[in-house]
Amino acid sequence: MDLPLSDFRRMAVEEFDTTKLLAHAVAQARERGYQKFPIVDVDSHHYESEAIDEILEYMDDPVLQQLARSARQASAKSVGMLPAGVGYQDMGGRVTRYPLRGLEKGEKGVHRDISLTRRWMDAIGIDIAIMFPTPMLQLGLHPQVEVEVALARAYNRWLCEKVLADEPRIRSMLYLPFNDAEASFQIVQEFGRKKGVVGFMVTSARYRPVHHNSYMKTYALLEEMNLPLAFHAGYNWNDQTTGMLNRFISVHALGFVFYNMVHLANWIINGLPERFPKLKVAWVESGLAWVPFMMQRFDNEYMMRSSEAPALKKLPSDYMRDMFFSSQPMEMTDMGALETTFRMIKAETQLLYSSDYPHWDFDLPSTIYDLPFLDEKAKRNILGGNAMRLFGLDLGGQKLARVA
Amino acid sequence: MPEVFVAKAAQFPDGERRIVAYDGREIGVFHWKGKFYAYENLCVHQGGPACEGIMMHKVEDVLAPDRTWQGQKFSSDEIHFVCPWHGYEYDLKTGECAADRKLKLKSFDVVRRGEDVYVIAG
Secondary structure, eight states: OEEEOSSSOEEEOOOOOHHHHTHHHHHHHHHHTGGGSOOEEEEEEOOGGGGHHHHHTTOOOHHHHHHHHHHHHHSTTOOSSSOOOOOOTTTTTTSTHHHHGGGOOOOTTSOHHHHHHHHHHHHHTOSEEEEEOSGGGGGGGOSOHHHHHHHHHHHHHHIIIIIITTOTTEEEEEEOOTTSHHHHHHHHHHHTTSTTEEEEEEESOSSOOTTOGGGHHHHHHHHHHTOOEEEEOOOOTTSTTGGGOOSHHHHHHHHHHHHHHHHHHHHHHTTHHHHSTTOOEEEESSOSTHHHHHHHHHHHHHHHOGGGOTTOSSOHHHHHHHSEEEOOSOOOSOHHHHHHHHHHTTHHHHEEOOOOTTSTTOOOTHHHHTOTTOOHHHHHIIIIIHHHHHHTOOOTTOOOSOOO | OOEEEEEEGGGSOTTOEEEEEETTEEEEEEEETTEEEEEESOOTTTOOOGGGSOEEEEEEEEEOTTOOEEEEEEEEEEEEEEOTTTOOEEETTTOEETTEEEEEOOEEEEEEETTEEEEEOO
């Protein structure tokens, strides 16, 4: 395979091996003693588009299934049915695992998604990875609600049967087709007790307010089943606001926070934490810098306009401190600001390590482990303990990752 | 100072790089426009293999005299290598991080002994 470079040159690459790419991560795991404690990654990814032919086998609607298969044949590299957002996650090929991952070979007799996921988990030192899809992060923007529902159901079935059933180290918060409230409720009912399902996930890039009455029975069911609800951030360059941004860096930096800010605002101001006090809510892949901003902004305005949020019995920031936040992409350019953020969000109990691997801005466990202001207990809580308590995970006292 | 063999000069064409290891340390040696450059293969960000990524010229904005933006181009002389983990870019001729020149990879001297190229891994 040839990678195009900045001039006449091209770079020939014949193989790609995650273990080699992550050799330095292996060394970090050994040096920091990750074999001594569990590490849970609450947000990692695979490329479900690579298994789309298998997934479509699980699609109920024969017409949508035929449409998707036909589109797949017409254009080998696109699904046709998935809304492909404009974007440059690969940074012009600079992040080489994007163009090269197709060259990687999996283990014989093991599903490719399991094989490749275990490979990077072992390299990084992760015992359990909660895995999400990739192109489907944009599915909430699909103009056809029935397509979101059909793909969500097919993907969830496929994931449960082909991946989660066979590899206990891989878990998932399953995709909720949130543009259809009734279908979301049914998905929780159908899949909530399947092996490997540890909660449910809403892709945040969409235009449905989380406080709409149609969602209340789904929240009640999740609360009753003790299953966390996560909001996974995403960008949308087709939004009129982000459409004013002319570079991907801007769309990504703002977009991956914007929708979660909107949903979090609605969640709190409409009193959902009071209505569902035992429902555990997690905000995923927005980094952390936005949380102190939201806390200060909403506390300040709430003190003046509490009449507009009559359901609240404490400050908005107090509700936020009851929530969970995934760490990545953790803003690390100002240690003082980061330390303040950890204090404000009660990181020792509420922060969940996430890698986001294999995406371009992944974080290794060392981003947490090397922080100078954390003691060993806090590090271990954030890297695994908090997630084990939140999701009820039990590793049997064993380290599952093969730390070399 | 230990000298670590990198390659025969004839087998190390211009535009290529080699990674050598010495005493637990990896060093990336680049051959670019007739000169050799060597840096520790350890990204200042999260410890990625910075020297193993692709080499790309610096991207530059093109501004007209009236300061209007006219487009972008690749630099004709500033070449970067890019950490494959997250995209941190380094100036190949200095080892400085392109986004923040205060950050810099550890550099090493490269010497030729006849037809052989060595890096001084001290």
